[in-house]
Amino acid sequence: MPITILSGAQLRSLLASLTRDQIISIQQNLGNALRDYSIGNQDSGCAATLQPRRTAVTRQCGRTTIFMPSSTRRAIGMKVISLQDKESKPGCEVESGEDLRGIKRFTSGSNEPGNRSSMSSVSSDMSELSISSQEDAAAERSLSTSSSSGDSDPLPVASVDKKPIGGGVSQTMGAWPGAGSRDTSPKGSVTLYDDDSLPFGLINAEELTPFRTALTTTMIFNKRKKVRTLVVFGAGKQAYWHIRLAVILRGEDIKRVFIVNRSFERAARLLQEIYSAENASWRGDVKFSAVSSEFGEYNRILHDAINKADAIFCCTPSHVPLFPAELLTSKEGRRKGRLISAIGSYKPNMTELHPDILREEVTVSPPHRHFHKHVQRSGIVVVDSLDAAMKEAGELIQAEVKPNQVVEIGELLMVRDSAKGSNSAADEKHLREWVERGNVIFKGVGLGLMDLVTGTELVELARARKIGTTVEEF
Structure with missing residues (x-):
């Protein structure tokens, strides 16, 4: 053999x-x-x-x-x-042998405990997710003018510390730090x-690990209607592969990528590699900027980047939230739907997202005229494995998210396939609108199957x- x-x-x-x-x-x-x-x-x-x-x-x-x-x-x-x-x-x-799959979640129908239906209907959880194209456009215009810095970009394009990128590019594809550098992989x-x-x-x-993780995250990313601006936290292998696959798969739509990292040196190294000649084939015309907490106006820059973001990839083993919850939970932050992926933390005491972000996501508010231009929450968080996420994902544990408020990405694919053959056009419409334009939080902890x-x-x-x-x- x-x-x-x-x-x-x-x-x-x-x-x-x-x-x-x-x-x-x-x-x-x-x-x-x-x-x-x-x-x-x-x-x-x-x-x-x-x-x-x-x-x-x-x-x-x-x-x-x-x-x-x-x-x-x-x-x-x-x-x-x-x-x-x-x-x-x-x-x-x-690993515990507890099986959480018998519970009812992400479905309408029987309320009997232990019921796991075909999940062909999602209308009960997402009946308020629809956003008209006019409202979406209005929100986009509002966001584009809300930056405290006016019309100027927070950072020059293709720059490191406001200096053009030059030579000295490593041969390690950027995401792999040199000898002596800290790497948590x-x-x-x-x-x-x-x-x-x-x-x-x-x-x-x-x-292999960061590549297969990025493959999983971009399954949802592929379905998003708008992915013009990406914010990526981290500058290691996971960040690199999330950026690379996102641009390869949706490069014609992506206009801007912000790389946010605690160490500016590592963020700059990744940025340099992205702009190297060997990556020109997939980089295209996307504009990249490195952002660091070492910057004097970091809070303003971060606010502007999150405000404009259509997708946020969190790729750090952080023990504290990477950004304040109000950037997404405030009235301004709720004007548009975003894909938020958190794949870096892997222990109950670690978290990349503030618990309030997840608490609001799983709390579905009734219709109210005050929120008519806000993206309604789905009531669920998407994970790769329900059992593993409920044991290991610090974001879910600290926010006290319940198993019936979590759906596996495999179940989401199953619902999609069921909706295609469903007699209810409304079911398919609600699911499509949520996946394409709603607020989606994905928490991945990794599976050997992947x-x-x-x-x-x-x-x-x-x-x-x-x-x-x-x-x-x-």
Whole structure:
């Protein structure tokens, strides 16, 4: 049985060579797997009930190693990653067997506990989400003129500390800091096995993890009606791949990207790499700016960027909210719908979003004339895995979000497919309007299934292109 080994550098080379069509194909296969995970389709082998529980071991040195097994009908995966975690005590922890999937959420119909219907109707939760094109345009005009700095941009385009970008660009694709720089990315690998438990792939997880996470986040991003302005918190691998995939998939629509990071040096390094010649093929005409909390007028710049943002990607392991809640919960902040993705925090005591943002999202207000130009909340938060998110997502835990206020992205895909065949045009209309223009919060904590599905696709591509090291007789 041949096994293909992809190092970090080899995987970066492969990922950098992917065309838009290839990215979409991998993303569609991943979406199908996440849908089967939520549906419980055991024929595909992706059902949640067929995913083994993960285990974490913390050693005396404070390094935590996580073991994430996964399965599909055609393959088995084991992801092993480690990160320094001085807050955890030595010991072994096995994921709880509690299953939250029997509860009713994101559906109309029976109120019986334990009911999980086909979820073909979402009108009960989103009947007030509709926004007319006239109101949307008016809100956009209002936002474009609300900046305290007038018509001027908060930062010059293609600049670092107000100086044009020059040479000295690294060869590491920007998101990977140089020697001695702080990087919170977990180290490890993903091993892929066939039906006979024979290994056929070994992949560097440090590169695979941010790529498959960005693939998942951009599933919703692809459906958004307006994505002219993006705000990305962080300057590491996750930030890089979220920016790159977003621009590759929607580059014709995106006009501006703000990179916000605590360290200006890292933000500038990422910005330099984006403007390097080797990235010109996907960068297009999008304007990028680096923003840092070291700036004297940081609060004003951040307010302006969030106010204009159509999508916000949070990619930092932060223990405190990245921006004040009122930037989104105030009257001004509620004038437009945004996609807000938080994928950086991974422990209950970590949070990228202020709890008030999630509390307002899951609280659906009744119709009122005072809010007629505001985007109504959906009443739910989207996650990759309900069970994992309720245990690990600090945003959900600190905001006391309940399981019935959470829906998996796989369920969202299932609702979409059901709505297409539904006799109720209103159901499909409400869902489409919410996904395209409503306020959507996505919280991802990661699934081994995502690594397995994405990794299998990449190993096949690597073999076809003769990238990596293949041992014919392992």
